[in-house]
Structures are given as structure tokens and as C-alpha cells.
Amino acid sequence: MNLGFVESRTFDEIALGDTARAEHVFTGDDALAFASISGFQAVLDQGELARRAGGEALTGPNMWCASLVSGLFSMQLPGPGVTLTGICLAFHNRIHVGDRVFVSVEVTGRDEATRQIDFACEAHDERGAQIFTGTAKVLAPVEKQRWSTLPVPHVIVNNSYRRYQELIARATARPAVRTAVAWPCDAVSLSAALEAAKDDLIVPVLVGAETEIRRVAHELSTAMEESLSRTEIIEAADSRAAAAKAVELARAGAVGMLMKGSLHTDELMGAVIAKESGLRAGRRISHIFALDVPMYPKTLFVTDAAINIQPDLETKVSILQNAIDAMLRLGVREPKVAILSAVESVNPAIPSTLEAAALCKMAERGQIRGAIVDGPLAFDNAISSDAARIKHIASPVAGDVDLLMVPNLEAGNILFKQLQYLAGALAAGVVVGAKVPIVLTSRADGELARMASCALGVLLA
Template sequence: MGLIENRTFDEIAVGDSAELSHILTQQDIQIFAAMSGDVNPAHVDEEYAANSRFHKVIAHGMWGGSMISTLLGTELPGPGTIYVAQTLNFHRPVGVGDTIIARVTVTSKQDKNRILFDCVCQNQAGETVITGEATVIAPAEKITRERVKRPELEIKETRVTRYEQLLALTDGFAPLRVGVVHPTDGNSLGGAIAAAEDGIITPILIGPEDKIRATAEAENIDLGPYEIAAVPHSHAAAEKAAELSADGTLEALMKGKLHTDELMHAILTRPALRTERRMSHVFALDAPSYHKPLYMTDAAINIAPTLEHKVDIVQNAIDLFTTCGFGTPKVAIVSAIETVNAQVPSTLDATALCKMAERGQITGGILDGPLGFDNAISKEAAEAKGIRSDVAGDADIIIVPDLESGNMLYKQMRYMSGAEAAGVVLGARVPIILTSRAAGKGITRKMSAALALLYVRKKNPLSSEHGVDL
């Protein structure tokens, strides 16, 4: 990497100069916005910028100023320099693809090792972009160090963008008629209303009317446009929701402030809502460090699923993925190890599930397992262990061994890795929008509703215009 070396006050003469050139990229602008917090739409919003004075996205002015700082801190005088003052005048905008040449020139040397610099940045056409003056205290001692490698940064697609892509897929579909079960806290009621305001759902609020209205008043929510099905308590709300789903009034259910088992019991005990499939939960995860959305099942419903149960769990997840139009999923059946071991039952289940897929007992996906979680999502980890498959390192769906491992994995990703997650239960006559009671009122509930809408409308195209099952 070479050395970085300064020039001391005594070594510097009036007229000495240093320069640096750089071609501005879109990533430069994004990184500067992330670092500085400056998200002025002139720099980060292409639609806004196209209609602005300059008709394009432009760099932050201080991005050019930072090139001057780079020169002073690394070239002239270099390490040991102390910035005292800087003036800057901005003359022209800088756009993506422009080459900027920054130059600092010594104009005078003063007492106490102070040096005055003339500063200028020009573009590839020789036009002046920035001018100014800098005052620094130059180092008195020689410094020579190994040059530290510049950090390599990568701009990841943000979860907002991924969720906006999911939301965009629902455009043109009629809102889903959803029973919101016992929405008596700010998160569940606020999340349902946010989804309604975005045209994702038409909610029926099922629960104690006085508690729902008290929550709405506390959250400053206008309930005027929304229907309330009044019942005395959460148990009655779950029963009423199941009844309205069974008779076709509702197209989906959304869990409010009640326990999952209370809601699921009302559904499981109503034969009209059962199908030949076992019910299972699917998380749609937006993990910042993964290169695409990641689906995971089942971390919420089936505690210790048998092989027979896992067939339905896998098929439900594949059906969600394919029905929503996401293509053919790569399904990783994960365990503690990636080899078959009779003492680790989940590896035997994984092997059987893969063979069942080969025999057509599971359809619509590409299965591989057993895989460790590391080699399911990391090509490097898979290659290090000699695993070569279409799924390893590129999984779309993760099948966990049981609820305990899946729930802990989800919560670790949520709280330690910053993942967001939408979630639905499949296998009943209607999808169930099932989120944690700790989930906020924003992205999680709204995107869970969008996922349910996409699934219902794509599964039954005739319902997209009318908003009811035909």
C-alpha cells in the first residue's frame, strides 16, 4: 500500500502545491448523504432533481470541500496537520460523471507554523467549481507511516426500497377486506389504519367498541370511515372474525392485541376455514446484509413439526412465493450441520423432503438440504465446505427445523441484524396477517397486509376487480 509522509513547516515553500482528481459517482453522493445526514432532494431524489434548476442530481457542495481537506491532511502538509480555518465559494454544480481536480497552493507562511493556502476545484472542462482559502498549522516533525487501506463501502438496497417494490406490485388491485381482531392498542390499530390509508385493506375493526374508540382517541385516529364489529372481549373478537371469514364476508384476518393461540384456536375449531393443508407461518424478511428478500418458515405456529407437517410447511411457503409472482424459489432446509446424521433428526427430514420434491410430492421449488444456515445464505461458506448446489448461498426460502430454532433465528435477525419482516399464516381458507404484538404500527404491519393482498388477488384474479371471492 506504500507510505504516507508529511512535509514539515520548514520543508514547505511559498508556491508549493498538491492536487487530487476524482470522478464523481452516484455511490459517492449516496455515501456522503449517509455520512452527513444531508438528504436534500437535490442530491438524492432523481425525480425532484430532474425538475430543479440544474435538471439533474448534483453533489453536495461539501463533497468538493472534502477533497481539499483530503489534500491538506494526506499530501500537503499531510499527517500532523491541524485545520484552523477554511473559506469556500461555490461557483458551479458537480454532477455524476464529472471529473473534479482539487488543488491547494501555498500563498504565505506565518508565525507559529501557520500556512495559508489558496484552494480551487475545477471540472474536466477547466471550469472553476469551488474557490477558497485554508489556514493550517503545519507539523514540525517528520511523520512517515504505512498508508492505511481506504475502507471499501458498498451501498445496499434499503429495506424501504424493497418494501416499496412489494407495495408497487399491489397497484391496481382492490383493497383486501380484512378483519382486524381486537385492535385495542396503538400499534395494531395504527398499523391497520396505515394499511387502509395506503389502499391495501378495507378494515373491519372487531373488538370492544369502547376500547377501540379510546385507543383511536389516544392515537388521534379518525374512525369515521371504518366499520366496527362490536364484541365484548378478545375471545369473542376471535370467534366473530372466524365466523365472518367462514361466510365469505372477510378475505383475510389481521391479529391485533391478543395472543396468537387465542386467534388460531377460533380458526382451527371452525371446519369451514380448514383446508387439506396444515397451517404454517411465513416471514418475508428484509435482512440488510442479504442480497435479496429472504423468506423463512415456520417460526410461529408449528412447535415440533413432523416430516408430514414439514411437507405442508414447505409447500405453503413455495405457494406464497410463486403465487405472488416471484418466480421459482430456491428452498434451503437448514439444520445444525450440512451432512446427514441419524443422531440429528432434522437432517433426516431434510433429506426426505428433497427426495419427496424429486418424486413430485412437493412442487414448485428447488430444494436442497440439509444445509447449515451459513452455507444456505453464503456462497463463500458453501464453497469452503465443498457444497455445490443451485440453492447454497442463494436461498430464497429458509425451512427451519422447529419453532424454537426459527423463532430465535428471526428475533436474532430482527434485533441484532436490523432485519424487518412481514408475516402471514397460510393453509386456512383465508390468509392471516400475523405480526408480533411488539411490532410497530408502520412497515411490518403494512407490508404484511400487502403480502396478503398480493397472495389473494394473484391466487384468484377474478377477485382483483371486485374485492371478493367469486
């Protein structure tokens, strides 16, 4: 093989006993990519993935291994120009996510008249367990063919429910949290609350205009009307009254969580931050997003993109500590935090770089606890270790960041919406730093995002 090219072997160049081998680690994304093409629905059961977390690995489709055999024929032996005319495989053991699979083929026969080549095929895992054995027949090319070995296109499996299934599974393992839902007077917010109740995430207390809530349920479905018949409703004349009543229930300990319905965010948060009747708990209240970004290998948290518009340094200390505390409670050990700005060097003309440097020093001296903090970092340096290396930035955070702290609400709002609408991210959001978690979703969010946000809130309640 020449560098950058793969060249086929003709029939005359292939002898009995010639072999080709390959190995590949079977990943969850491999299973989902196979499912998207073949329709093999079993590997899409993310509930199964969640239930088996820490236990037996999820089994995968054995036919996926057959594609490795095809790859050997097309790229190694005989190589480009081959035609597969027959294959017969017997499967002996199942593969599991995380298994390293070794596949080999060996020439066992040659037919001069038809230029057909017979192969013995075999696959096993790293423990030596045989996955399959069998035979295949191919037609080798008559003339050499040469293909460029450009990188194989990278398949991005955009399954936004993947990481949140584990989150939801953890949340449903706990007792359902009694939750005041403020003004659930449209189809999305009402159905999300009732579905969260159906999945044992919350026990909803609907605070709003009862006639309007019942009208929406009637328009949704008979099942929603039946669910509503088992749900407590507290009358409120309008959305502001609903916000105030929901906060009152939380102050009295009657509910352990709040959930935003179809009212404006400032209406709910106005009641939450009210000095005498609100839910302040000492620190500034802030917001954290947990995003499942298909291109990123783990859950990516962003703060604060919803509450504090232009925070000063003191407010940023609260925002950062709130987020770190929440992530620790969610099981993220010593989260890696990037304090974002436009550049990665301190520049007096860019105030956010000065505040980033101050936050890092405060973390170094123990004024901010529980995380590895670095900044200022530009977005590319935080996300990509290659970008940081090219710019000669030595950082314990670069390329492995858990939490992005944005300089202000505008930057955060733009960032998370770009990740949502251009990168296919699912965003779950919750307000932290108050006496109870507050599930704060956008009116544009669908039921899936609201369910994920409910699960996030339950784990923090």
C-alpha cells in the same frame, strides 16, 4: 505508498500539474448516511424511491461529492497532515443513485511564503456530464506523516422502512382489501388497522367489543375517533368469538384477508384451522416472515417460525411449497432456499439433516416446484459465501439465499427475534396456505411492522 500505510508529500515535494483522482459509485446508502449526518431530509423520502422504481433514479445531494475532494486531499495529495483552508465549487449537474462519480484535483499554484497550495477541482459522471468545477486551497504538511491504511469503518444504514416502502407502494397501487380485524382492542392493533385504511391498504371490518374499541379510539386521538366513525364494527363478546366471526366472514367471501388484533395467536389460529368451520385449503397452513435486515442486501424470508411447532417431513413439504408460492406471487423469481440445520452434512443423529436432504431430492425431482433448494446448510453457510467456501461447500444458494427454512418453530422464533432485536431487522409476517392471507403479528410489534405485514397480505390476497 508502502503496503498498509499512506505517507504525505511535503510542500517541497509537490509540483505544479500534480494530480490525484478517485471514483465512487453513489449508492442509496451513501445518500442515507449523508442525511443522517447533515439532516438533508430529501434523501430520506423513501416514497420517492418507491415511486421512481424502474424509472428515473433518485437525485442525491451534490455536496456529498465535496467529501470525495476532501478524501483526495487527506489520503493522496498532499496526504496525512493536510489542512484545507478554502474551497469554492460550482455545481452544474445533479448526481443520481447508481452514478459512478469521478473526482480529480490538480495543483495550479504554490506560495513559498505561506506554503499554501492551490488546486483546480473537477467531478463528472460516467457519461461525461460535469458535476462540479472549482478551486481549493490547502496547507501542506512541513514534515512527512504516515498513517496506517486500516479499512475504513463500514457504515450500516439501519433504515428498516427502506425495502418495505416499495412493498407498500405496490400494495397501495391495488384496490384496498376488505379485511376482518379480529379483536382490535388495544392502541397498537386498532391504530395499525385504521392507519392501513388511511393509506388505502385495507378496508377494515373491526370484529370485537364495540364499547372497548371506541374507548381505545377515544384515548388515542380525535383523528382516530373520526376514522372509526367511518369504519364498520361487528360486535363480538370476547376474543374467541371475534376470531370465530372473522373466520366466518372469510369463509363467506365477505372479506379477502384476516388481521390479528390484540388476541392470542392460538385463539385466532384455532378458529382458522377448525376442520368444519375453518379456512383450510388442502395444504398445511404455515407462516412466512419477510425481514428487512440492514446487513443483508435483499429481503430475507423465514419459514415457519410461528405456526407449526415440530413439523414432520410431510408438513415441511407444505411449509416449503407455501413459502415458495408466496414469494413467486411477490415477484421473487426462482427463490434460493436454504434448508437450515446445525450442520451442513447429513447426520442420522440429527433428524433435520435427513429431512433437508429429502426436501432437496424432492425439489430435484419436481415434487417441490419453483425454487432452487439446497440443504442441509448451517446458518453461516447459507448467509455467507465466504463461510461456505472456507468449508469447501459448493452451493448455488450460499451467500445469496432468499428463504431460510428452519427445522422447527423454536429455531425459527429464536432466529427472527435475534435478527429483530440484535440486527435491527423489521419483520413483516403473514400466514399462507389458508383460503385467505392472515396478517399475524406479535402483540409486541409496532405500527410499522403491522403496516408492512398488511402490505404483504394485500399482495397475496
